[in-house]
């Protein structure tokens with residue numbers, strides 16, 4: 001992704017959560033049903049195993065946020081879709097969350113900004129399959 005900028009790494013926070021988890025001080029393996037469903041249908045396999053249960057059930061979800069995305073913000077996008085979106089939008093932010101489908105560990109990994117930097121109006125509201133779902 002060529003326009004990647006304003007990168008924030010949350011690995012220190014993740015390490016702290018893992019240490020607390022291994023001490024029994026917290027329950028971080030608490031992915032809610034919505035997140036687990038998203039992981040099942042939209043998760044892209046991570047190139048590493050779960051830091052908690054060590055199984056290869058770890059997937060990544062990339063959530064997109066930004067005013068220019070309009071009604072489409074908050075959607076999960078694949079790497080291929082993000083590479084297309086960075087050419088179509090001026091600025092939006094990507095939050096990468098890792099979720100283990102086995103033990104339900106979940107944590108924010110990093111976030112970054114994408115886009116070509118040009119100001120754009122959000123796309124016009126249009127009816128989508130998702131809108132139909134909520135009726």
Ligand SMILES: [Zn+2]
Nearest residue numbers: 050053100103
């Ligand atoms: Zn796990």
